[in-house]
Amino acid sequence: MSKELIRLRNIRMAFDDEVVLNDLNLYINDKEFLTLLGPSGCGKTTTLRIIGGFTTPVSGDVLFNGVRINDVPPYRRQINTVFQKYALFPHMNVFENVAFGLRLKKIPDPADPTGKRMVKLSEAEISSRVMEMLETVSLKGFESRKPDALSGGQQQRVAIARALVNRPKVLLLDEPLAALDLRLRKDMQNELKRIQQATGITFIYVTHDQEEALSMSDTVVVMDKGRIQQIGRPEDIYNEPKNAFVADFIGESNILDGVMLSDYHVRFFGRVFDCVDKGFAPNESVDVVIRPEDIDIVPQAQGHLVGTVTSITFKGLNYDIIVEFKGFKWLIQTTDYHPVGAVIGIRLNPEDIHIMHKSEYSGMFGDYSSYSAEYDELTEDAGDEEE
Amino acid sequence: MKQANRVITVLIFVFLYIPMAVLVVASFNTGKDITEFEGFTFQQYARLFQDGDLLELLRNSLIVSVLASAAATVFGTVAAVGIHNLNPRLRKTAMTLTNIPMTNPDIVTGVSLSLLFVFVGARLLGQRNSLTFWTLLIAHITFNLPYVILNVMPKLKQMDASLTDAAMDLGCTPVQAFFRVTLYEIMPGIVSGAIMAFTMSLDDFVISYFVSGLDFVTLPVEIYSYTKKPLQPKIYAMFTLLFLLILALMIAMNLIQIYGDKKKTQSRSAGV
Numbered sequence: 001m002s003k004e005l006i007r008l009r010n011i012r013m014a015f016d017d018e019v020v021l022n023d024l025n026l027y028i029n030d031k032e033f034l035t036l037l038g039p040s041g042c043g044k045t046t047t048l049r050i051i052g053g054f055t056t057p058v059s060g061d062v063l064f065n066g067v068r069i070n071d072v073p074p075y076r077r078q079i080n081t082v083f084q085k086y087a088l089f090p091h092m093n094v095f096e097n098v099a100f101g102l103r104l105k106k107i108p109d110p111a112d113p114t115g116k117r118m119v120k121l122s123e124a125e126i127s128s129r130v131m132e133m134l135e136t137v138s139l140k141g142f143e144s145r146k147p148d149a150l151s152g153g154q155q156q157r158v159a160i161a162r163a164l165v166n167r168p169k170v171l172l173l174d175e176p177l178a179a180l181d182l183r184l185r186k187d188m189q190n191e192l193k194r195i196q197q198a199t200g201i202t203f204i205y206v207t208h209d210q211e212e213a214l215s216m217s218d219t220v221v222v223m224d225k226g227r228i229q230q231i232g233r234p235e236d237i238y239n240e241p242k243n244a245f246v247a248d249f250i251g252e253s254n255i256l257d258g259v260m261l262s263d264y265h266v267r268f269f270g271r272v273f274d275c276v277d278k279g280f281a282p283n284e285s286v287d288v289v290i291r292p293e294d295i296d297i298v299p300q301a302q303g304h305l306v307g308t309v310t311s312i313t314f315k316g317l318n319y320d321i322i323v324e325f326k327g328f329k330w331l332i333q334t335t336d337y338h339p340v341g342a343v344i345g346i347r348l349n350p351e352d353i354h355i356m357h358k359s360e361y362s363g364m365f366g367d368y369s370s371y372s373a374e375y376d377e378l379t380e381d382a383g384d385e386e387e
Numbered sequence: 388m389k390q391a392n393r394v395i396t397v398l399i400f401v402f403l404y405i406p407m408a409v410l411v412v413a414s415f416n417t418g419k420d421i422t423e424f425e426g427f428t429f430q431q432y433a434r435l436f437q438d439g440d441l442l443e444l445l446r447n448s449l450i451v452s453v454l455a456s457a458a459a460t461v462f463g464t465v466a467a468v469g470i471h472n473l474n475p476r477l478r479k480t481a482m483t484l485t486n487i488p489m490t491n492p493d494i495v496t497g498v499s500l501s502l503l504f505v506f507v508g509a510r511l512l513g514q515r516n517s518l519t520f521w522t523l524l525i526a527h528i529t530f531n532l533p534y535v536i537l538n539v540m541p542k543l544k545q546m547d548a549s550l551t552d553a554a555m556d557l558g559c560t561p562v563q564a565f566f567r568v569t570l571y572e573i574m575p576g577i578v579s580g581a582i583m584a585f586t587m588s589l590d591d592f593v594i595s596y597f598v599s600g601l602d603f604v605t606l607p608v609e610i611y612s613y614t615k616k617p618l619q620p621k622i623y624a625m626f627t628l629l630f631l632l633i634l635a636l637m638i639a640m641n642l643i644q645i646y647g648d649k650k651k652t653q654s655r656s657a658g659v
Contacts, residue, residue, distance in 0.1 A: 054552050074555040087553035091571040100567075101557035166557065 003030040005202055006051060006170065011060035013046055013226075020046045021057070022226040028170075028204060029219075033196050035205045037213040038223035039249070044206045047223070048172050051204060053077050075104075080163035081172040085179065086155045088147040094158050095130055095143035101166040102126045133165040136195070153184045157191075164195070170202045177212065189216055210250050214238060222246050243356055247289045248365035254330045255366020258288040258355070266355055269305060269325065273348055277355035287356040289366070292320070292333040294352035303345015309338045322368050329368040407630055414623035431624040438621060445625065448606040451520075451595075452588035455527030460581040462528070463535025464573070468565065470536070471543040482540070489533040497597035500526045504598060518600035526598040527591065531584035538580030542573035575643050582640045586633055 006028040013021035021043045028034050036044035049055040050062060053074035062070050069077065080101070088097050103126065106118040134140050137157040147155055156176060163171055173192075177185045193216050196203045207213055213220050214234040222229045222237060222245075230242040241247035244255050258268035263278035268288050280286060300306050307325040318333045323344065338344055409421075414432070418425035435441060470481040488496065501518070504525075508517020550572065554564035570577075592607035599608055610622065 052552075052556065054555075073560075074552070075558045075560055079556075081553070081556045083549040083553055085547060085549060087547060087549040089550065089553070089568055089571075100554075104558035104563070162557070 004028070005030040005032075005065060006204075007061075007063040008047070008050070009061040009063065011047075011050060011057045011062070013043070013050065013055070013057045020226050021050075024060070024226070024228060026221060026228065026231070028202060030169075031200045031202055032218050033193070033203045033205065033216060034219045034221065035207060035213040035217040036221050036223060037207060037210060037249075038229075039208055042223040043226040044208075044223050045174055048081075048174055048204060048206050051170070052079055052081050052172050078169040079172060080166050080168040080170075081174065082156075082159045082163050082176045084174045084176070086147075086159040088155055088158055088162070090147055093144050093146055094134070094139065094150070097147065097158055098130045098133055098162045098165050099126050100162060102129060105166070129165055130161075133161045136164075137161045137191075152180055153188065156180065156188065160192075160195070164199065164201070168201060170204060171196075173203060173205045175207055176205075177207075177209075185212075192216065214250070222249060224249075240354060241289060241356065243359035244287050244289075244361040244363075244365045245359070247287075247354075247356065248361075252292045252331055252333075253366050254290045254292065254368070255362075256288045256290070256328070257363075258286050260284045260286050260355060264350075266353065269328075271304065273304070273353055274350040275353040275355060276350050277353075280355065280357075285358055287358060287362050287366075289354040289356060290330070290348065290352060291354075292331040293318075294349075295330070295332045295334075296347045296349070297332065297334055297336065297338070298345045298347050300343055300345045302347065304347050306343060306345050309340050309342045309344060312338060312340060331368045410623055410630070411627050413620065414627045416620060416623075419617075419620060431620045434619075434621040435624045435628075441621070441625060444604065444606040444609050447603060448589055451523055451527055451605055452585050455524055455531055455588045456581050456584035458524075458528045459531035459535050459584045460577060463532045463580060463584075464539050464577055466532065467536045467539035467543060467573075468569070471540065485533045485536050488530065489537075493530075493591075493593035494597075496530060497526075497594040500529065500594065501597040516600055516602075518598060520600075520603040523595060523599045523603060523605070526594055527588045530591070530594055531587060534583045534587060535577075535580035538583060539573055539576040542576030543569075546572045575646075578643055579640045582636050586636060589629070589633070 004027050008024055008026045011021050011024040012019070013024075024043070024047065026047075036047055038044050046055060050057050053069070053072060056070060061068050064072075064077070089100065092100070102121055105121055107121065108115045109117040109119040131140070131143075134143065137160055139154060139157055139161065142150065142154065142158075147158065150158065156179075159176070176192075177188050180188060189212060192203070192205075205213075205216065214237070217234055219231065220234050220237045221231050224245050230237055230246045232240075237246065238250055241250060241253070244253075247253040247255055256268050258266050260266050260277075260280040260283070261272065262282055263280075264275055266273055266275050266277070266286065266288060305325050307323040307330070309321050310324050310329065311322045313320045315333075318335050319337060321332050321334060321338055323330050323332055323346075332346070412424065413421050415427050415429070416424050417428045417430065470478055470485075473481060500522075504522040505517050508514040508522075546569065550568050551561075551564050554568045555561065559567060590607060591605075592611060595605050595608050596611070599605065606625075613619075613622070
């Protein structure tokens with residue numbers, strides 16, 4: 001993972017007067033698994049379509065191996081795509097779908113010494129490559145089925161085979177698992193990761209599912225409102241979110257107003273805490289992020305803060321409890337049962353406190369005053385209707 | 388209430404089809420008077436196939452209808468694809484412009500086409516006789532075009548836009564993508580458009596009357612001149628055959644639609 005393959009430079013995109021991408025800069029390394037993550041309408045699919053050549057940016061450059069490819073049409077790019085709804089050709093069977101790209105391909109004629117004459121691939125080669133690919137995606141024996149006689153997961157794998165059989169440098173995947181049920185989605189995540197590592201093809205993956213992004217990617221690009229909010233390894237994105245948006249979108253976060261007194265010292269809720277962050281201006285207003293799973297519950301007397309439990313939800317692995325501290329509600333994840341009305345203390349270790357600069361998102365996220373489990377599910381569903 | 392509905396429905400169909408029934412019965416009548424059924428005979432059909440003039444008229448009509456609907460299908464499909472690719476505002480304008488000629492009274496279309504042909508023929512080409520087979524054909528293509536466009540557009544709209552993207556992604560130029568993927572998806576619309584254009588062409592009288600010359604006359608135009616004297620029963624026989632032809636085409640069109648819809652619902656239920 002070293003060589004830069006694709007670079008997007010100052011990309012701006014607008015449909016009519018609506019700005020979709022605003023001065024986007026991004027580079028993608030060879031053999032990397034990179035995920036564009038964000039809510040619907042954040043510009044991630046548009047970014048993918050620009051890389052695929054289906055959309056031309058209003059301004060900015062798209063570079064492939066250092067060459068500007070803004071005006072290169074999709075059929076001349078060494079890039080293939082797995083579309084959100086698979087886009088299998090309904091009038092062709094599985095074999096013909098997968099062979100589609102190979103039948104269009106022309107290679108230099110081996111019989112021509114000048115190497116200028118181009119010929120189509122032989123039927124034997126097409127057949128062997130298609131069968132090999134179908135074996136890779138475990139669809140041997142399905143060659144003569146029409147797409148509408150396949151399940152969602154099988155259609156998905158045909159779509160992947162149809163793209164990969166062309167041996168592209170880059171594979172673009174636009175929410176490829178969004179239409180599958182949870183169990184199948186997990187299987188396919190592992191499958192995709194395995195295929196990516198086996199083939200060494202660069203994957204650029206679009207999703208609104210943060211868990212999917214964290215578990216599969218080498219690099220995660222968090223986007224919102226047409227801008228990149230943060231780029232980094234999954235661990236870094238989770239542990240050190242750059243602003244309130246990232247902290248809230250990736251996992252659950254309690255976000256509080258605080259003041260950075262000096263390096264390693266932050267004040268919030270009228271109390272000074274030790275932390276591991278530095279490099280802020282003296283007395284700078286900051287956002288303080290505390291992950292619900294990092295909070296230790298202790299008896300009242302030993303607590304840094306004391307609060308009252310106002311609701312508790314069983315989640316399987318743990319309980320989600322909402323605790324009120326001086327009018328501000330926190331989400332805490334704990335394996336112990338605490339009944340509603342119980343008064344508990346909490347302790348915060350320095351490494352559990354993460355400090356962020358104030359941003360346009362400050363004050364918008366991280367308050368669980370109106371928390372409800374149903375609300376969570378609603379917002380998740382809304383994310384499915386991507387662009 | 389339900390009973391009344393049924394009765395009314397039956398009555399409507401009776402009224403719609405009684406005239407056709409009368410015509411069919413008349414075509415098998417041995418007598419010349421349509422008010423009296425004297426006996427059953429195929430004689431009128433035999434006479435029809437011996438009448439060279441009538442058969443030539445029928446042939447003329449079929450030639451124009453087939454050529455005009457074929458040309459309109461090709462041009463109309465290309466136009467529909469073009470209109471579909473316009474941005475939404477222009478697309479709406481284009482569709483309105485497509486609809487106007489269809490709602491325009493035939494007689495207005497006929498007269499204006501006739502004026503245009505005479506003007507171009509006499510003034511620019513210096514012809515003495517500007518109304519020919521070609522003007523008739525051009526007129527038929529013109530009024531057929533909107534029907535094809537209107538039948539193809541919904542299929543283009545229904546089609547998953549990412550199919551074209553996928554074809555190009557896999558190496559198709561836009562033209563290859565059309566012939567390898569889009570064409571299959573919109574074929575039901577093209578076929579129903581072609582059939583509709585053919586039937587429109589076959590029975591057109593008003594426009595044809597104004598744009599055809601003396602050397603090439605279609606069946607409806609010629610029959611019109613017959614109505615001033617009593618119609619010969621063999622013409623009933625021909626109309627019966629024409630009715631059956633149109634009926635067959637309409638049934639074919641509906642079957643194609645039913646088949647297409649069935650395929651769509653099947654793939655939808657299997658896709659999830």
